[in-house]
Amino acid sequence: MGLQSLLLHLFWVATTVEALASQPPVTTKPGCPDKCGNVSIPYPFAIGDSCTIRGGGFNISCNATFNPPKPFWGELEVLDITLLSGLMRILNYIGYRCYTNTGKLDFVWKNWMNLDESQPFTFSETHNKLTAIGCDTIASITGFWGRDFKSGCMSFCNDRNSVINGSCSGIGCCQTAIPNAFKSFEVTLDSVSNHKNVSSFNPCSYAFLVENDAFSFNESDLIGFHFLDRSESVPVVLDWAISNETCEMARKDSASFACVSENSTCYESTNGFRCNCSEGYEGNPYLIGGCQDIDECNENDVKKLCQQNCINLPGNYSCSCWKGYHGLYDDQRECIKDTHKFPAVAVVLGIGLSLLVIFTGSSSSYWVWRKRKLIQLKEKFFQQNGGLLLQEKISSGQSSTQTFKIFTIEELKKATNNYDKSQIVGQGGSGTVYKGILPDNKLVAVKKSKLMDETQIEQFINEVHVLSQINHRNIVKLLGCCLEAEVPILVYEFISNGTLSQHIHGEGYEGYASSISLENRLRIATEAAGALYYLHSATSTPIFHRDVKSANILLDNNFMAKVSDFGASRLVPLDHTRITTLVMGTWGYLDPEYHQTGQLTGKSDVYSFGVVLVELLTGEGPISSTRSQDNRSLSNYFLTSMKENRLFEILEERVRNEGEEEQLMSIAQLAKRCLKLKGEERPTMKEVVVELEGLRRFHEHPWEPKKNEESENLLGEPGPSQGYTSNASCEYSVDSRTLSALEIGR
Structure with a gap:
C-alpha cells in the first residue's frame, strides 16, 4: 500500500508540474503591453504609469510614429532590457571636434549623459568602454554622481596606411575601461596640432562611451562621423536595480518587497538589489507566479544523466530504473539488471566500507599530488x-x-x-x-x-x-x-614619505603642499635630474626611464628625492642613441615626439621632467578639466602663459613670494626648453642638472663656500669619503666652470 501511495503522489506531482510548464511565461502585469515594436518590455519596466513598479524610473514610452514603433526611456531610445543580468541597452550620441585644413576649430559636439541621481541606474563598468577615433586625438571622460573620476586615452597616426583595422591600440583609435557606480559623464576632446597634418583624411576627432562589442574600428572611420550603422548614435549599457537598498533593508517593507514570485530570491548588485528565480525555475521574479518550473527532463544533458526514466519535480528532477532493474547508486542514474538478491544491510555495509577505503586513500594521494604540483608549478614559473x-x-x-x-x-x-x-x-x-x-x-x-x-x-x-x-x-x-x-x-x-605628487597637490597630505619652500623644490628637482642623468650616462648600460612623473619621485623623511618605478624603463645598447619601442608612459607627461614616432631617446625623459618642473613651479596637475579646453594639459597651459607673458599669474603663491623674478624666469625658461616639441632642441639631462645647480646658488656669493652632505660632484669620479659603491662607472670630461657650478647627491 505504501508503494502504491508513493507512485500516486509522484504521478500527481509530475502532472501538476507538466500543467504549470505548459502555461506561457508571464512577463508583464495583466492587461499591460509586453512589447513596443520589436523590443520586449518585461516588468518592472512597463508602458504606462499604472503598469510599472512604484518609483525607480521604470516607465517606458512607446513612440508609434516610427515603423515599427520604438521604446524610449525619457529621451533615450531603448534597444533591449534583460531581467537576469539587470541590464538595459540605450542609444547615446557621439561627440566630435572638427577643424579646417588650416587648424582652425570648425565645430564641436560634446558627448554627455546624465541619469537621474535618485534612481538606481548606473553605467555598466563591464559592458562599456570609452572609445576615441582620430589621428591627432586626446579624449577624456569625467564621471560624476556616485563616483567622481577622470580618465582618458590618446590616438595618433601619420597616415591611413598606419592604422590597423579592428585594433583600438592608440593608432587611429584608442579605448579605455571605466569604473563602476557613476550616473553622469562628459566626454571632451582635444588635439596636439588641431589636425593640421592629417586634415586631408581625418579632419575630426570623435569620442563616445559605447558597448564593448558594438564597435569595430576601420580606417574608413577616420573620414567622417557617419561610420556606424546607427549614424551619429551608439549603444550604451546601463546596470539597473529595483532600489539602492540591500535585500535586508528591502525585506523590512514586506508589502512592497519586489521579489513577489514564489521560488524567487533577492540578491545585491553594485547599485542596489535585484530579484531572480530560484535554481530550477525561470521567468519573471517580480510578478506573482512569474517564476515557473524548468522541465529538466527535456534538456539533453539531463536525458544523458538519467539512463532509463526521468521524472520532473518542482525545481528539480529525479531518475528511476525500469522494472527488473535497480540503481547502481542511490540517485538511480545508472541502472543494472536484477540478478542476485543480497541482504540490503550487507550491500550498504559493503559499499560503505569500500567508499571509506577509497576516500582515505584518495585523500592521502590527493595531498601528495597537490604538494608535488605546487612544487612543479613554482619550478615552471622560475624557469619561465x-x-x-x-x-x-x-x-x-x-x-x-x-x-x-x-x-x-x-x-x-x-x-x-x-x-x-x-x-x-x-x-x-x-x-x-x-x-x-x-x-x-x-x-x-x-x-x-x-x-x-x-x-x-x-x-x-x-x-x-x-x-x-x-x-x-x-x-x-x-x-x-x-x-x-x-x-x-x-x-x-x-620610502616612507609618499610621492612628490602627493606633496605638491595635497593628495592625502593635507597642508604639505604649502610647506614645500622654493629652495626645497629646487633641491628635489636637482636631485631627481641628477638621478636621471646618472641613469642616462653613468651606468654601465644606459637606461631610459620612460615614465618620469611626480608620482614616481618618492620622498624620504628628510624630503630627499628618490626616483622610482622602473617598470617601463628600457636598457639602451651602448652604440645606440635611440631605440624603437612600444609607446609607454603617462598621459600629460608623455613626449609627443616619442608618442608619434615610437623612437625613444634620453630627450623623452627630459620632456617628462620638464612637466615635473612646471608642476613644482605652478602646483598644477599634469591634466586638469578645470582649465580651458585648449589648456587641459599642463605643458600647453604653461607654454601659452609664457608666450602671453603671464608666467607670474600661474606660479604657486609661495613660489612667487620666495623667488626673485630673474631666478623664477630662468627656471621657467629651462622648463620651456625641456618641453620643446622636437627632441633635438631640448637640453640633455646633464645640461639640466648643471643649470639647476646654478639656479640653486642664485642668492649665494661666488666667494662664499658651501659645504654640506649634498656637495658631491656627480660628474667627477667619487672621492674616498663619498661612500659610493657601484659596479657601473663612467669617466667624463667637464670644464672647470661646470665643476664649480655643480653639486648633487649621488
Missing part, C-alpha cells in the same frame, strides 16, 4: 621567468649581489601578511605595491606586476641585473626579486 639565466649571471660574477636576493614566494607572502589589502601602499596600471617587513625587521616595497611578455624574459633579466647594481642615493634601490610566481615580483627599499 628567467631564473636559470639570473642564477647563471650571479654564479659567473656578472651581478653585484652583496645586497640583491632571490626571494621565495613564501618569504614575500609572510612579509606582506599574504598580500593583505591593508598593506597596499600604491596601485597603478602596471601593478600593485605592498609594504612588507622582512625577518630582520627591514621595511621593503613589494611590487606585484599584472603582465609579463614571455618573449621579453631575457630583456627583463638583463634589466634586473643592471638595476640591482645601481647604488645612487637618489634612486630607489632594487633589493631582490621572486621568480616563483606567474609574473615576477620585485622587492625595493621602502
